[in-house]
Amino acid sequence: MGQTVAQKILARAAGLPSVNVGDVVEPAVDLAMSHENTALVINQFLEVFAGTGLEPRVWDPSKIAVIFDHRVPAESAKTATNQKKVREFAAAQGIAKFHDVRGDQGGICHQVLAEEGYDRPGYVIVGADSHTTSHGALGALAFGVGATELASVWALGRAVNIQVPASIKVVLRGRLGSAVAPKDIILHLVGLLSAEGANFKVIEFHGEATSAMPTSGRLVLCNMSVEAGATSGIVPADAETVRYLRDEAGVADPLDLVQPDADAAYDRVIEVDVAALAPQIACPHTVDNVKAIDAVAGTKVHQIVIGSCTNGRLDDLEVAAAALRGRTIAKGVRMLVFPASWKIYREAMRRGYLADLIEAGAVVMNPGCGCCLGVHEGALGDGEVALSTTNRNFKGRMGNAASEVYLCSPAVAAASAVTGVITDPRQEG
């Protein structure tokens, strides 16, 4: 029986010729990532060494990445003190892939790993963040873990007792229509699968719409695969993966473009005709409560958010800037923009996108996660409604359990910023 991409990567990392779904393996980890929660990882890591007489050293500092993004710059003394501890730990352990709070580098961890070329096809990547699934966009097997599990990886260099997951094959057929985006595909898919439809499974993306999609869009698909419960989302590496890593991330090393076998066994196969998709909206309070835009068009919104690890890339900001250039955001609506990284921020500044957005009335914030999960600026008032390009709309997600969050693509968010109600971008212009 043939092997899926996930099986091949786990077999290689576990030093085995092949693995079966359900096998328990201990893959060597190629990259271990964490953000502000590194403070907890350090605490648990030191606990592991407590009483052993061994010096607490990470197994391989070159395979550890630490990026501050959740609360930057620090919103409280507590966070600042935690960040200080992490900064000192990274220096003491020789962790070079450390991205501090500064404008010449860094940003949201999931964008930074991609654009710095830390992600590689065939890698096993673990991250103490559920959206670690993002890195499957570059052909890696990437999954989220808790802080204690990451501490275990820091100590052992392996993810222990991993059960080889089954894979769901998703075939994206056709070409996306105008003003319809990868975000609409993944929202549709999460609605189709439900919030737990891919639990304990990997989603492997195929089809001509996947092949034609740049890495920026593949990151959206894999990022939100976890919203269907998936362990990982993965796009088998191809010419676009090589282009991105060579031309955009500056990677010169040889790349292992791991492919599934033609006779690989899948849990199920789902075909989606993307040409037939309308813009999709995830309605409160679950990500799988997805409707075509017609069902909710006209809903009044108070805050528009464009950004995050899901949709804060240059092409997203370009769409928003084009929609808002020379226009004004509706009265009574706040629009917050947070680019996914400082590299994107600087390029959007050079191209004039940020000026377009600010002149229309948007507030451009520094790259970070804060507003998406209600930890740092951009909270909603009681009874307010947000329309956001982020990835979650759970009750209380944006800092207030008495508010509502709708999720959408950047094109929908930008069109709606002008009107103040949820607006189909295909009717604009």
Place this chain on the structure above:
Amino acid sequence: MSTVVYAVGDDVSTDTIYPGRFMATVLPTETPQFCFADDQAFNGALQRRSIAPGSVIVAGQNFGCGSSREQAASTLKGHGLVVVAKGFARIFLQNSINLGLRTVICPTISASAGDDLEITPTRVRNLTTGADFATVPLPAARQAIIDAGGLIAYTRARLVAARRRSADHGPA
């Protein structure tokens, strides 16, 4: 016997169990104060210590979905709660096992707040209604971690064994 103190539906996210605005608090000793912080009644009862350790939260499918924040497991563990759910999200379940939060997968469970349950390794009995439900074993891959008393103890043992081996055999 354990009493159900809280009954919730499907897809309860870690944002609900431990809201993001408290994420700067990370230590397991400090997270219990923010357990279900947006539900003032339940959080208040927990804070007043009027809920006995061993009490049960009954949940639907996909409990603990969303963010990987480990605080969601440590905050429940800190109050000695047990979660009996129809199903769990992957990362939350792993975090629970890693930290020693007791979780029971019981796909057909039916219970309301106030019901008394008897939980055995293979079944959950609702003593109040008389109904009896089968449980599903936790993922076999994690049994060694459960047996060790959590992932920290498990990793510590592995680490010490590995260092001892390399000391016995010298550098490779």
